[in-house]
Amino acid sequence: MTTIRQSAHARAPQPRALIVTVYGLHARNGEGWLSVATLIRLLAELHVDERAVRSAVSRLKRRGILEARRVDDAAGYALSESARAILAEGDRRIYRQRGAAAGEGWLLAVFSVPEAQRQRRHLLRSRLTWLGFGTVSAGVWVAPAHLEKETVAVLEREGLWAYVDLFRASRVGSGDSPGNVGTWWDLDALQEMYDDFLAAHRPVLAAWRRRRRTDDAAAFADHTRAVTAWRRLPFLDPGLPDDLLPAGWNGTAAANLFLALHDRLTRPAQRHVKEVGG
Secondary structure, eight states: OBOOOSOGGGSOOOHHHHHHHHHHHHSSSTTOEEEHHHHHHHHHTTTOOHHHHHHHHHHHHHTTSEEEEEETTEEEEEEOHHHHHHHHHHHHHHTSOOOOOTTOOEEEEEEOOOGGGHHHHHHHHHHHHHHTOEEEETTEEEEEGGGHHHHHHHHHHTTOGGGEEEEEEOOOSSOOOHHHHTTTBOHHHHHHHHHHHHHHHHHHHHHHHHOSSOOHHHHHHHHHHHHHHHTTHHHHOOOOOGGGSOTTOOHHHHHHHHHHHHHHHHHHHHHHHHHHHO
């Protein structure tokens, strides 16, 4: 079984996660650049101090996500090309999540990584988990068939394709059942994460619906927190058919809440970032 180690309420968003969210939402058009001063001002509204911002940016630079660049003699950072590609892939999952249709079939990933390459093995398992694969056995992982294109793209980008054989498959015999998938994915933990998201963000949406006037700075803060809290969940959710999900599944309700918040807050948040960076 692919397990989820921490539920959403177990930790506050890290500065690095918030910075990636800010860049993903507000720095992909045009030059894709934010000055250091702008970033510090924006993160202060999320209660992240300057020292933590600079430390997080330094780590993101070392990981190849951000690149130092000066614009009009101002120091700042832009997204790397590889980071742009990763964020574009993420958009398809985060904002256009789809579930598998009944009878669509499965995608099997069979892999073997030499003992001397443990780091590559760890990376491969991490990427398969992030794509939404569940564990059938040590070297056999499974996902709904609709994840094939995304899986191929990630394996090629990460240089992992040589270790994996992918197969399209359908189950022969008693058919697919919630009992089967419950041994492949930790759906109870994912359900808990969706519960946490709903509990944290339903009051936020309700408060915005009661507002008579829009506060752009507050919209930026709430939007950034919501996207940061949400964006990992669709990658942990394989998008199973409805008939294979446990009773009372709340993933759809959580997705609808997120999209409603995103629609409500995007424009005022963008106005605020433009004002701060102007």
